[in-house]
Amino acid sequence: MxxxxxxxxxxxxxxxxxxxxxxxxLRISRGLGSGLTRxxxxxxxxxxxxxxxxxxxxxxxxxGLEAVKEHGAKGSAKVxxxxxxxxxxxxxxxxxxxxxxxxxxxLHGDGGKPLTGLPPPGSDNSRMEPAVRMDxxxxxxxxxxxxxxxxxxxxxxxxxxxxEYGPSLLQINANGMVRMRWVPAGAExxxxxAPYPSEAVLPALAARRQVNRGFEAIALSKDGTRLHLAFxxxxxxxxxxxxxxxxxxxxxxxxxxxxxxxxxxxxxxDEPATFARDLAQGPxxxxxxxxxxxxxxxxxxxxxxxxxxxxxxxYVVELDEDCVIPNExxxxxxxxxxxxxxxxxxxxxxxxxxxxxLNTDDHPQVSADLEGMALLDPATLLLxxxxxxxxxxxxxxxxxxxxxxxxx
Numbered sequence: 001m002x003x004x005x006x007x008x009x010x011x012x013x014x015x016x017x018x019x020x021x022x023x024x025x026l027r028i029s030r031g032l033g034s035g036l037t038r039x040x041x042x043x044x045x046x047x048x049x050x051x052x053x054x055x056x057x058x059x060x061x062x063x064g065l066e067a068v069k070e071h072g073a074k075g076s077a078k079v080x081x082x083x084x085x086x087x088x089x090x091x092x093x094x095x096x097x098x099x100x101x102x103x104x105x106x107l108h109g110d111g112g113k114p115l116t117g118l119p120p121p122g123s124d125n126s127r128m129e130p131a132v133r134m135d136x137x138x139x140x141x142x143x144x145x146x147x148x149x150x151x152x153x154x155x156x157x158x159x160x161x162x163x164e165y166g167p168s169l170l171q172i173n174a175n176g177m178v179r180m181r182w183v184p185a186g187a188e189x190x191x192x193x194a195p196y197p198s199e200a201v202l203p204a205l206a207a208r209r210q211v212n213r214g215f216e217a218i219a220l221s222k223d224g225t226r227l228h229l230a231f232x233x234x235x236x237x238x239x240x241x242x243x244x245x246x247x248x249x250x251x252x253x254x255x256x257x258x259x260x261x262x263x264x265x266x267x268x269x270d271e272p273a274t275f276a277r278d279l280a281q282g283p284x285x286x287x288x289x290x291x292x293x294x295x296x297x298x299x300x301x302x303x304x305x306x307x308x309x310x311x312x313x314x315y316v317v318e319l320d321e322d323c324v325i326p327n328e329x330x331x332x333x334x335x336x337x338x339x340x341x342x343x344x345x346x347x348x349x350x351x352x353x354x355x356x357x358l359n360t361d362d363h364p365q366v367s368a369d370l371e372g373m374a375l376l377d378p379a380t381l382l383l384x385x386x387x388x389x390x391x392x393x394x395x396x397x398x399x400x401x402x403x404x405x406x407x408x
Contacts, residue, residue: 050117
């Protein structure tokens with residue numbers, strides 16, 4: 001395809017807090033790049049994730065938080081420096097070459113109290129990453145906690161949010177109030193005490209997601225009856241070693257009225273050797289590649305954002321009926337699992353065909369960690385990076401991408 005025209009738009013991050021740490025000042029800005037969507041009336045909404053959080057290595061080496069060092073052996077442990085800054089919905093406006101923040105609404109349940117970004121308790125078949133304070137003391141799980149990522153909006157204004165923790169799906173209104181949370185079957189107890197209603201209607205298999213690799217990419221059909229979602233990575237099914245070696249991601253289509261699984265497809269991740277900008281910075285593992293965003297660009301067509309960190313690729317896939325995976329592979333008990341077959345190079349199931357649309361290796365000016373994507377018109381995309389609340393001095397960057405030919 002001809003190279004698109006890519007322009008960075010002007011945007012000013014909202015500064016939220018400053019915390020003096022032993023080695024340097026921790027500056028926290030608004031995080032809103034985890035997901036992006038555009039309503040039928042042209043409004044733009046973005047979603048921030050759980051709130052500012054630091055990996056143990058960053059907390060110790062950059063900020064001098066030696067008290068958390070003991071948690072380094074727990075590979076997924078996160079340091080939460082400001083629990084009052086949690087998941088939030090942001091409304092934006094595009095004005096010429098500028099993106100403006102109109103308003104922010106903290107996600108909340110009954111009573112209006114903002115939700116935290118703390119993980120809920122784990123279920124029998126789903127692990128949760130531990131969270132700790134800056135002084136190293138553990139933080140208790142929160143049944144209502146959310147790690148909000150993907151976002152999609154229906155014509156009636158209902159907003160769908162994908163969550164990495166459960167994984168789960170939330171229905172919220174434009175003011176950030178959670179109307180319903182869908183969790184996997186068998187995970188009812190994990191959110192039973194949350195300050196909002198919940199139902200365990202998702203397939204139990206969803207809980208086999210790798211830690212911190214739940215629902216990050218979601219897309220809603222034009223008529224609002226089908227919700228497409230992709231796991232961020234191959235499932236840890238039956239174990240983490242299988243997740244690390246597999247390269248096929250499950251893509252589900254759900255009925256929005258019930259949460260039932262209508263169809264399952266397989267999306268094949270690219271080989272690590274094809275992510276040039278990331279490889280220039282060091283070794284890249286297969287498990288570093290993930291799906292971070294998805295859009296409906298036709299009745300049965302999706303635009304998928306696949307990335308490592310520095311390199312982002314966009315692909316169009318057609319949801320061909322010949323690629324629907326047999327129902328037995330949505331059952332936890334089925335062996336070998338899709339992930340086992342993928343890891344062994346012995347997959348004998350149909351896989352979605354990918355048509356390349358964009359590779360940021362060809363556009364080095366474009367930011368790393370792109371996660372949000374919205375279609376402005378059939379040939380124009382708006383992309384945004386996840387700045388991780390500025391904890392590593394990264395600015396939020398919006399990119400306008402104009403193609404010569406429509407992609408929708």
